[in-house]
Amino acid sequence: MISNEPLRIALIAGEHSGDILGAGLIKALKQHYPNATFEGIGGPRMLAEGFKTHFQMEELAVMGVFEVLPKLFRLLSIKKQIVQRFIANPPDIFIGIDAPDFNLRVEKLLKAAGIKTVHYVSPSVWAWREKRVFKVAEATNLVLALLPFEKAFYDKHNIPCAFVGHTLADELPLEDEQTASRALFDLSATDKVLAVLPGSRGSEVTLLSEPYIQAVLLLKAEIPKLKVLVPLVNEKRKEEFLAVATKLNAEEIFTFVDGKSREVMTAADAVLLASGTAALECMLLKRPMVVGYKLKALTYHLVTRLFKFNIEHFSLPNLLAGKQLVPELLQNDLTPENLAATLKPLLEEDQTALKQTFYEMHKSLRLDASKQAALAVSNVIENKHD
Incomplete structure (x- = not known):
């Protein structure tokens, strides 16, 4: 169904992965509403689709209790301003993309004011503080x-939810494209290549760079010809990582790449990365990986003391599989020695069976997610959802 109504559609994305989802959704919504305008908070990919952002997306890209505190007043100010703007001039629908701590608060206020709201990307209510699901229902x-087990969780609680698949599963090829990717970086078919992705947030790069770099130094001692590529989302993240590498006298062993994380992962034999969307992307690229993550010590202490977790794994490949397919090293287990020990077999042993499992998982998520999400949003706009 195509409508020529000049709809105003508001969206907020809080980080890089949300920007990718937002751009795909905007593009798909244009097929339903060619005269629609799009505004809110977004990143460069959304802007490329004609989106108007009222604040810089980077301002929302913080996580962890103590990481948020220094920016709390600014975040509250942004929330107040954006809510006032949309209540004063209501959009036809508001879509919060991920960033649940920020977006659900915005959605709740807008929904109370009579504005239809959709939350794109389920918060991890299935993992911890399960009763939060009712706050989600109140706000949206x-x-x-994006994932099938999330839909089942919402169905159990009788909360409207649509499983749309994942845009990355649609975008990425089912078949391996390693040869072409290696050519981009002057790598041969016989090179041993490790990709290192320390995250897209400043707090992640700050906490993860040192153990990651120390692990690479250990690996280089055992695999001297190992080539290590580090794609970083922007110059600021590069400066943060390079500062740690320089401190450890390790800057010469890395090849830095501006962006192009997808191509770097495809070129690699194995990948070391932070948790989150990057782990899913790596799975879809059929690349063996080690997922290593940590929070600031006090943040981790508070989170684990205050909240009960209902999951055995924290990386998306393992959550989707319902078992451990890839090694996970969290907090105190994230040591250079552990990282090196789990990466070494991925670089030296045959991983065909794991890659085939990733292939089957890829097919299960390939539903044309942006199209499915746009259809679900249009149903809300047209009052086909509560």
């Missing part, structure tokens, strides 16, 4: 879930 007319 519909949740768009």
Whole structure:
């Protein structure tokens, strides 16, 4: 169905992965509403689709209790301003993309003011503090879930939810494209290549760079010809990582790449990365990986003391599989020695069986997610959802 109504559609994305989802959704919504305008908070990919941002997306890209505190007043100010703007001039629908700590608060206020709201990317209510699901219901007319087990969770609680698949599963090829990617970086078919992705947030790069770099130094001692590529999302993240590498006298062993994380992962034999969307992307690229993550010590202490977790794994490949397919090293287990020990077999042993498992998982998520999400949003706009 195509409508020529000049709709105003508001969206907020809080980080790089949300920007990717937002751009795909905007593009798909234009097929339903060619005269629609799009505004809110977004990143460069959304801007490229004609989106108007009222604040810089980077301002929302913080996580962890103590990491948020220094920026709390600014975050509250942004929330107040954006809510006032949309209540004073209501959009036809508001879509919060991920960033649940920020977006659900915005959605709740807008929904109370009579504005239809959708939350794209389920918060991890299935993992911890399960009763938060009712706060999600209070804030939204519909949740768009990327993963099948999330849809089942919402159905159990009778909360409107649509499983749309994942845009990355649609974008990435089912077949391996390593040869072409290696050519981009002057790598041969016989080179041993490790990709290192320390995260897209400043707090992640700050905490993860040192153990990651120390692990690479250990690996280089055992695999001297190992080539190590580090794609970083922007110059600021590069400066943060390079500062740690320089401190450890290790800057010469890395090849830095501006962006192009997808191509770097495809070129690699194995990948070391932070948790999150990057782990899913790595799985879809059929690359063996080690997922290593940590929070600031006090943040981790508070989180684990205050909240009960209902999951055995924290990386998306393992959550999707319902078992451990890839090694996970969290907090105190994230040591250079552990990282090196789990990466070494991925670089030296045959991983065909794991890659085939990733292939089958890829197919299960390939649903044309942006199209499915746009259809679900249009149903809310047209009052086909509560």
